[in-house]
Amino acid sequence: MVKELVEKHKARLDLISEPDKGSTFSVYFNLGKEHFSNEVVFELEKNEKESVENIETTQESPSTKVKEKTKILVVEDDIKLRAFIKTILEEDYQVLEADDGEMGYQLTIEENPDFIVSDIMMPKLNGVDLLKKIRKNVETSHVPVILLTAKTDIESKLEGLTYGADDYITKPFSVSYFKARIENLLHQRKRLQGIFGSIETNQVDDFNPKPHLITDQDEEIMKKVMEIIEQNIDNNNFSVDSLGALIGLNRTTFFYKIKSLTGYSPVEFIRDIRLKRAAQLIVSSQLLIKEIAYMSGFSDMKYFSKSFKKKYDVTPLDYRKQKKQ
DSSP: OHHHHHHHTTOEEEEEEETTTEEEEEEEOOSSSTTSOTTOOOOOOSSHHHHHHHHHHHHHHHHHHHHHSOEEEEEOSOHHHHHHHHHHHTTTSEEEEESSHHHHHHHHHHHOOSEEEEESSOSSSOHHHHHHHHHHSTTTTTSOEEEEESOOOHHHHHHHHHTTOSEEEESSOOHHHHHHHHHHHHHHHHHHHHHHHHOOGGGGGGOOOOSSSSOHHHHHHHHHHHHHHHHTTTOTTOOHHHHHHHHTOOHHHHHHHHHHHHSSOHHHHHHHHHHHHHHHHHHHOOOOHHHHHHHTTOOOHHHHHHHHHHHHSSOHHHHHHHHHO
């Protein structure tokens, strides 16, 4: 297939290969279209600019799709089993690999995976100790973990669950069962995100997502996040960096934690809470919409109206009319 495409595009295919070291295949494409024969037909849009924009959009699309794939880290010292698990998952997920617990922990910090599948019996750092480190570190405590083991005794299962394992799978396992457990784990995370998405600004103290959807540490962090946003609801200079600093997390770590727990980026989460506060004030007060926007942290009326309509499908004024009726 590659050879055929290379020939059709008048490109060049090179190979560098060394026994026991590996192979590198390189494909070189010519810029422009002068190298094509007159038989080749080019289908352009209305003008060259639109065509270029269309090509750029097409190129961005695959890359965006890769970025949006859920990122899974597989920590397994058995190279054959690790390769097998990767084969099972790589069509639907972006798969990272580690061959021991220490490397797995390092990758967890560096790569911010969406969830982890880890064996228990491993050199350097076993799966349970890896789980303990992940749960104790505020930067990684939100990451869901599935433990794999050949053990069938109840003690090993209880130990893993005690330290916050989200699921437990005994080897050998069927492919369909394994994939179903992962999908179930992701569904649970969606449930947690749904809880955060539906909570109102006056319900922070009543927030209680348990059982097992969130660690105690992350529950406290999220309560603190919502309380700080509430305290700064009318401060339009309040930023994500300000919030992250008050929580004690750097920008990158804070982004991944909020995104994992709520489904929103920090900017989106702050905006969502402000819009909910605005909606409450629109219904419960006689204040002008402009005043409410400012009290909810929006200094730009146009941006406020656009954001409000995107969330509630109506303008702020129409929202008030509907609720009054």
